[in-house]
Amino acid sequence: MARAGLWAALGLLALPVLAGLAGVIAPAFGYLPALGGTELSLDPWRGLLGWGGLGHAMRLSVTTGVLSTALSLAMTFLIVAAWQGTRSFAWVTRALAPMLALPHAAAAFGLAFLIAPSGWIARALSPWATGWDRPPDLLIVNDPLGLALVAGLVVKEVPFLLLMTLAALPQADSLRSQMIARGLGYGRVMGWMKVVAPRVYAQIRLPVYAVLAYSMSVVDVALILGPTRPPTLAVQILEWTNHPDLRLRFQAAAGACLQLLLVVGALALWRLAERLVARRGAGWAAGGARGVGADRVLRPVGAGVALAIGLAVGLGLAGLLVWSFAGLWRFPALWPDAWGLRNWAGQSDMLARRIWQSAAIALGASVIALTLSVAALQTQGARPARIMGLIYLPLIVPQIAFLPGLASFALILGLDGTLGTVMAVHLVFVLPYVYLVLADPWRAWDARAGLVAASLGARPLRVLWAVRLPMLLRALCVAFAVGFATSIAQYLPTLLIGAGRVGTVTTEAVALASSANRRLIGVWAVVQMALPMAVFATCLTLPALIWRNRQGMRIG
Amino acid sequence: MSLRLENLIILRDGAPMVALDRTVAPGEVLSVMGPSGCGKSTLLACLAGALPPVFQARGRVWLDGREITDLPSHARRLGMLFQDDILFPHLSVAGNLGFGLARGVRDRAGAIEDALREAGLAGMGARDPATLSGGQRARVALMRTLLSAPRGLLLDEAFSKLDTELRAQMRGFVFGRARAHGLPVVMVTHDIEDARAAGGPVVDVMGRVL
Known part of the structure; x- marks a missing residue:
């Protein structure tokens, strides 16, 4: 039975991706009988190449994706190198986990509200420093270079990569290595970069690839912060997919293929760059430069980066909250002139419906993902099966490249627009995260407890239910919370598979992106962030409450 | 009751690392000695039915005249004690004892209370195991094993983490x-x-008498 769980999990991950890709490649070459495409042709590609913005959109995807990934990685390493082992570092790491529960879109809205010409930063500096008594006509959000988009991605990816790095540090033997390097006279940052970084990077390589693929093809963040004329390739593909002119679907499919090629190409180049850096880095490390003086500059910079990200997210969320209760709010006043519940009251029916649907989908997907993960882990014993590398497939193949194909299949089978189908597609993205979060604590569990239980006469199923699962309750709760948050954050799967009949707080919030209604965006973005946060808080409290009389169940 | 290891050989990469052919009489203790890494713990894992897949075992194991060579761990009725007590941290002291107590015992609370008294822990059933002293925890672990009505005991460095005085006491007890x-x-x-x-x-692990 457990073995079946492993295969179910893998099938669940690989099949939708492959089917979805097939469902995109066929129409890219003109084949989609449902829309009258019965002959192979290159017309979709001609249409795609004929679009004037193509070169620009492709360039944007690559530059914003690569830039945000490289920046996130560099910032992550700098923060860890400069501050690992200090008390403030321990504090920062504790603040990280909840940030992971924050949906990308909510963080992006928060950042947009902060840096917009009428945002808090401009208000704080006006009119005394800037002379503005009305919001300046500047394109800060949605700037043509995509810098706001890069910033929005960085504030979310740095916490993610930091968590991945923290998990990798013990295996990289970081503390002792760093101590040796320090003993040899190396500065903090230099020592860490030369000794620990290469080993840590080898461990977080797949998450980095996932970040690169995601950043190049993200849709919701790009709709909120990204350039508009032309937008990034992924956004343009979505526009064609949803266009009333159904013939543009073929062009969208060709675009999706191109997006996939772009991501594959960027990943290949990234790999090549890895080799180059590794070769150069080996010489650099052997060169013996101690870099003691560099710490004086780099440590404050690392602290500044961490602080800036924390402030960007924290103030952004606060801004959303304030806007959601704001009545009249004149520029450059720092606070609204009037407060009220009107923004909320006007949305109450819709809020209730969307919250219920979001929670039902997230709950179902997370519970199924948790069950499958336990079954898959139970099968593998102490060693992870190599085949589990497939778990990263849905995280590396861009959503925009295979979800339209999956949506076509759902449409043909008449399964689109139902809660169950949307939940199933969410599961494809929830399962990898749940599995990855659960895998480490699952393997770290002392197997002797299981052996003792068995020697006392407990059958394997009883060992699982009565010993292993209760002992791992905290990890199970965290994995559930991460799964829930992942589901809430999904935009494209809900949009494409939900077919307008199933919607979540996220589709509702992102749909408002192009509107100028800050109060409404505030309401929906606050709900979008509060829902996973509430579940996360509950999931952290629950085990502590259940095991309040059990010291052995506390962490650390 | 006796435990018979019949030409038991444990191989790693085809090379024997453990070879024993002995019968352990009821109430007798067979001590297997050797430096760390010699395969002592592998021997116990094999007897408990939890031999890691990198090893192969040959020979047969009998307990009480019943062959247990291929039985799963839970069906062998061999109790195990490690150097750590491995009390289940999520259960109370009584919960741990109850986990061990065989199904079908009618007066479970009474049996648990008796076991506690026997171990000098009367009235401590409701306690969190983490709040007990090392010696108390070790005794709970032993009583938990005995309550499961084992037909034999496997001790894996069971006393090595206790301080000298406690160790002598615990040895005598076990x-x-x-x-x-x-x-x-x-x-x-x-x-x-x-x-x-x-x-x-x-x-030693190759059966040579020391």
């Missing part, structure tokens, strides 16, 4: 109970004092 219940015991240890206190035969 060996005394084993004798009283007539249980054959296989103990692996690197401490000659353990082996002396046990009083039984002392061998």
Whole structure:
């Protein structure tokens, strides 16, 4: 039975991706009988190449994706190198986990509200420093270079990569290595970069690839912060997919293929760059430069980066909250002139419906993902099966490249627009995260407890239910919370598979992106962030409450 | 009750690392000694039915005249004690004892209370195991094992984490109970004092008498 769980999990991950890709490649070459495409042709590609913005959109995807990934990685390493082992570092790491529960879109809205010409930063500096008594006509959000988009991605990816790095540090033997390097006279940052970084990077390589693929093809963040004329390739593909002119679907499919090629190409180049850096880095490390003086500059910079990200997210969320209760709010006043519940009251029916649907989908997907993960882990014993590398497939193949194909299949089978189908597609993205979060604590569990239980006469199923699962309750709760948050954050799967009949707080919030209604965006973005946060808080409290009389169940 | 290791050989990459052919009588302690890494713990894992897949075992194991060579761990009825007590941290002291107590015992609370008294822990059933002293925890672990009505005991360096005084006490307690219940015991240890206190035969992993 457990073995079946492993295969179910893998099938669940690989099949939708492959089917979805097939469902995109066929129409890219003109084949989609449902829309009258019965002959192979290159017309979709001609249409795609004929679009004037193509070169620009492709360039944007690559530059914003690569830039945000490289920046996130560099910032992550700098923060860890400069501050690992200090008390403030321990504090920062504790603040990280909840940030992971924050949906990308909510963080992006928060950042947009902060840096917009009428945002808090401009208000704080006006009119005394800037002379503005009305919001300046500047394109800060949605700037043509995509810098706001890069910033929005960085504030979310740095916490993610930091968590991945923290998990990798013990295996990289970081503390002792760093101590040796320090003993040899190396500065903090230099020592860490030369000794620990290469080993840590080898461990977080797949998450980095996932970040690169995601950043190049993200849709919701790009709709909120990204350039508009032309937008990034992924956004343009979505526009064609949803266009009333159904013939543009073929062009969208060709675009999706191109997006996939772009991501594959960027990943290949990234790999090549890895080799180059590794070769150069080996010489650099052997060169013996101690870099003691560099710490004086780099440590404050690392602290500044961490602080800036924390402030960007924290103030952004606060801004959303304030806007959601704001009545009249004149520029450059720092606070609204009037407060009220009107923004909320006007949305109450819709809020209730969307919250219920979001929670039902997230709950179902997370519970199924948790069950499958336990079954898959139970099968593998102490060693992870190599085949589990497939778990990263849905995280590396861009959503925009295979979800339209999956949506076509759902449409043909008449399964689109139902809660169950949307939940199933969410599961494809929830399962990898749940599995990855659960895998480490699952393997770290002392197997002797299981052996003792068995020697006392407990059958394997009883060992699982009565010993292993209760002992791992905290990890199970965290994995559930991460799964829930992942589901809430999904935009494209809900949009494409939900077919307008199933919607979540996220589709509702992102749909408002192009509107100028800050109060409404505030309401929906606050709900979008509060829902996973509430579940996360509950999931952290629950085990502590259940095991309040059990010291052995506390962490650390 | 006796435990028979019949030409038991454990191979790693085709090379034998453990080879024993012995019978352990009821109440007798077979001490297996050797430096760390020699395969002592592998022997116990094999007897418990949890041999890691990198090893292969040949030969047969009999307990009480019943062959247990291929039985799963939970069906062997061999109790295990490690150097750590491995009390289940999510259960109370009584919960741990109850986990061990065989199904079908009618007065469960009474049996648990008796066991607590026998271990000098009367009235401590509701306690969190983490709040007990090391010696108390070790005794709970032993009583938990005995309540499961084992037919034999496997001790994996069971006394090595206790301080000297407690160690002597605990040895006396464990060996005394084993004798009283007539249980054959296989103990692996690197401490000659353990082996002396046990009083039984002392061998290395290849079966040579020391």
